Each structure stands twice: as C-alpha cells, then as structure tokens.
C-alpha cells in the first residue's frame with residue numbers, strides 16, 4: 001500500500017504555513033486515527049470525512065487508517081483540512097492517483113459537498129509563496145483563490161468531482177448531474193450564493209453644506225493620513241463628515257489591496273469576490289461593541305476585529321467617550337505599530353491594523369455644551385470626566401482636533417452645491433504623491449507616520465516660520481509631541497498647495 005500524501009495550509013493570523021498530511025492504511029482492526037489536530041476538532045473532522053466519503057460513493061477503507069498532520073506543533077483549525085485528509089486517505093487505499101504537488105483547502109459537508117472556508121486568500125498566498133503550483137478549493141472559493149497570481153486554482157463542488165479528476169472509477173461515484181463537463185474544468189462560483197456585493201455607495205462631500213473648517217480639516221486629514229477628532233453638538237454633522245473620508249482617499253495599490261482583501265477573507269467577507277478590495281475600507285463599530293469585536297480575538301485562533309478590517313482605511317469611533325475604556329486603550333498598540341497582536345490560550349495571532357482613526361464626540365454628556373454653553377445641564381465635573389475617558393496617550397496621536405459647530409442657517413439654505421468628493425480626492429492624490437517622493441527615503445509614505453525627529457533633522461524650517469511654535473514650546477504651552485504634530489500637519493498643508501519648503 002502506498003502512503004497517501006497531500007498538503008493543506010494552517011493560518012496563524014494572516015500567515016499561512018504548509019501542513020503535510022500523511023495517510024497510511026494498516027492491516028489491523030478498523031479504526032480512524034487522526035494525529036496533529038486539536039482534540040475538539042478531531043472528532044468532528046473524522047465524522048465529517050467518513051460521511052462525506054461514504055455519500056460520495058467512495059467510502060474510506062475499513063481497515064485502520066492513520067492520518068498525521070505535520071508539523072503537529074502548528075495550531076490548526078480542523079475544518080479547512082477536511083479535503084486534504086480525505087484525499088490522502090483515498091490515495092493510501094489506492095482509490096485515486098497521487099495528487100502530486102497540490103494543496104487542498106476545503107471543508108467537507110456530510111453529503112460530500114466542498115464548502116468554502118474563511119481565509120482562502122491568505123492560504124493560497126502561502127501555497128504560492130511556498131512554490132506549489134496547484135490549489136484545490138471549493139467552487140465557491142475559486143474566484144477568491146484566483147486573485148493570487150502564480151498558481152493554478154481548481155474549484156470543485158463535491159468530493160466526487162475531486163476524486164474523478166484524480167482518476168477514481170466513475171462507476172460508483174455520486175456525481176452532480178452536470179458534472180461530466182465540470183469535472184476537469186475548474187469552476188467559478190456561478191452556482192453559489194456568491195452574487196458579488198455591489199460596491200458600497202460612498203457618500204459624497206457635495207452633500208455637506210457650509211462647514212468650511214470641517215471640510216478643510218477632512219481634506220487635510222485625508223491628504224496626510226492624520227488621525228482626526230471632531231467634537232460638537234448633536235446634529236452638527238460629525239458622523240456625516242466622517243463617513244465621507246474614505247471617498248477622499250486614493251485607491252489601494254496592488255500589495256495593499258492584497259493585504260486588505262486577505263484580512264477580509266479571514267472574516268469570510270471576501271468569499272465569492274472576483275476582484276481585490278481597491279477602496280480603503282470604512283469600519284464603524286458601535287460603542288457598545290465588545291473588545292473582541294473591535295480588537296479581535298474569540299475562541300480558538302484569534303480572529304481579526306474591526307480595527308484590522310479597517311487596515312489601510314478608516315476606523316471611525318462615533319461617540320468616542322462611550323467606548324469601553326479597555327478598547328480605547330488597546331488601540332494605542334496598532335496606532336504605534338500598525339499591528340494588533342492578540343494572545344489567547346489557543347495561540348497568538350498578529351494582524352495588520354494600520355488605520356486612520358476618526359473620533360467623534362459630543363462636548364459633554366448632554367451634548368449641549370457649546371462655546372456659549374447656554375443649554376448644557378452637565379456639572380463642570382461631569383463635563384471634565386467625559387473627556388478624560390479618551391485617554392491622553394490616545395489623543396497624543398491624533399494630529400487634528402477640531403470643533404464642529406452646527407451648520408448656520410444661511411449656509412444650509414443657500415442651495416448651492418458644495419465641492420464634490422472627486423474634486424477633493426484629486427488634490428489629496430497629488431499631495432500624497434508629493435509626500436511619497438519626499439518621504440520614501442525614510443521608509444514613510446505619509447506625513448502622519450513621519451517621526452518628528454526626521455522632520456526636524458532632515459527638513460529644517462526657517463526660524464522665522466517656527467518662531468511662534470518655538471516660543472510656545474519654551475513657555476510650555478506646547479509639548480514636544482504637540483510641536484511635532486504641528487509640523488506634520490503644516491507639511492500636509494504645504495503638500496496640498498504643491499509647495500516644498502525644504503532646500
């Protein structure tokens with residue numbers, strides 16, 4: 001009897017590791033021994049695999065089957081290995097030919113159907129990266145898998161189709177009716193629920209009447225990728241403005257689009273996609289969301305949360321002081337490093353989370369405090385308390401902090417159409433290019449990520465320009481951090497105007 005050998009992929013965070021699956025048929029009593037999977041998924045996998053094979057007309061051997069997943073030390077989630085395991089077992093029994101250097105990534109249904117799994121994109125990326133030329137996935141995952149260049153993707157609907165393609169005797173196979181044609185041809189997800197979601201309607205800046213300062217702040221934030229805090233009374237349009245930020249940001253380039261799509265693939269959101277996510281994502285988790293929902297985590301290998309899904313896009317925390325303190329504190333890590341490392345007993349996973357943070361808040365719990373403060377019913381103590389919930393270290397990283405008043409009646413009633421997102425986005429794009437040219441030698445793309453030290457040492461400004469800031473620093477009305485924030489925003493303003501101040 002040959003040894004059956006196939007390959008699967010274990011995902012830890014966004015990183016995939018090739019897992020070798022070995023199957024051996026022994027001469028002893030009937031049994032199915034599965035090694036190298038965590039206990040809980042072991043039993044489920046065995047049962048699924050047996051039933052799926054049985055119902056596909058290609059039952060597993062009645063003798064002792066031993067399957068080993070190598071390396072055992074890698075944390076694995078059971079279901080995405082189903083297909084690799086069953087193919088190895090069928091090969092060991094001599095029912096099919098050697099699949100060679102192919103990687104199998106699919107879950108089995110009890111009826112023998114191949115079911116799509118989360119994270120197919122990063123898994124296929126790992127297979128391609130490890131030099132494998134062929135990947136077999138569920139038909140419903142095929143489009144997504146094909147986003148990875150350099151591998152041949154075979155999509156099948158059922159285990160019987162896979163077995164047929166691998167030379168099983170068609171006589172006993174339980175094949176779907178139209179499968180003669182389908183078996184050899186890789187299939188797209190046309191027959192599945194994979195109707196591609198229509199691109200999200202992005203709200204336009206043209207809807208925002210007046211609010212010159214806020215519009216400007218949003219444009220500067222977009223141009224320099226600066227984090228932004230908006231405070232103002234209810235109805236001032238904070239939420240409205242925040243939702244329009246992604247529409248001002250440039251498209252993601254190939255490598256960023258791949259990263260973002262991979263993260264969304266893990267959440268199952270990219271399933272059925274036929275193209276990469278090109279627009280910066282927008283995530284706005286509600287303030288009652290749990291830390292797991294925002295930061296990531298959950299049972300088993302930790303999953304990405306909203307903060308990671310906002311990678312290369314915008315994370316919007318509306319009513320920011322209302323979020324759980326732990327959530328706000330946990331966001332400091334990704335703001336510093338662009339990564340979220342999540343530790344759980346089942347393993348540690350790290351997900352990219354380089355997002356642009358937008359915070360919105362009322363000025364006080366009742367929301368009515370304004371410059372005049374006429375209608376506010378809060379005590380001064382309650383007012384102070386409210387803001388301290390957004391911690392200093394978090395606010396330290398927010399370059400632009402803006403107060404948004406209600407739109408004035410005259411602005412609102414003019415009926416003039418304001419500038420559209422497309423026009424603003426064009427200026428943002430030019431400003432980004434200029435930053436990129438200037439900052440690439442320092443490993444940065446945007447003004448928001450430049451360390452102040454780089455700006456001060458490599459792009460010194462005339463003393464006449466910095467005079468007011470220098471004085472404020474001396475008098476300690478401006479902190480050193482605040483000084484660097486001013487520099488970063490000033491550079492973005494110059495970039496928007498197409499100016500260079502360096503010599």
Ligand SMILES: Nc1ncnc2c1ncn2[C@@H]1O[C@H](COP(=O)(O)OP(=O)(O)OP(=O)(O)O)[C@@H](O)[C@H]1O
Nearest residue numbers: 207208209210211233234235236237238239240407
């Ligand atoms: N400048 C504006 N131009 C056009 N419509 C506006 C403007 N400001 C507010 N609105 C209208 O008011 C509505 C409420 O605005 P929005 O929800 O963004 O306010 P908010 O500041 O987020 O309030 P809250 O603090 O209650 O969350 C918007 O949906 C929009 O219809």
Ligand SMILES: [Mg+2]
Nearest residue numbers: 238239318360
């Ligand atoms: Mg709001």
Ligand SMILES: [Zn+2]
Nearest residue numbers: 364366376378
């Ligand atoms: Zn109040």
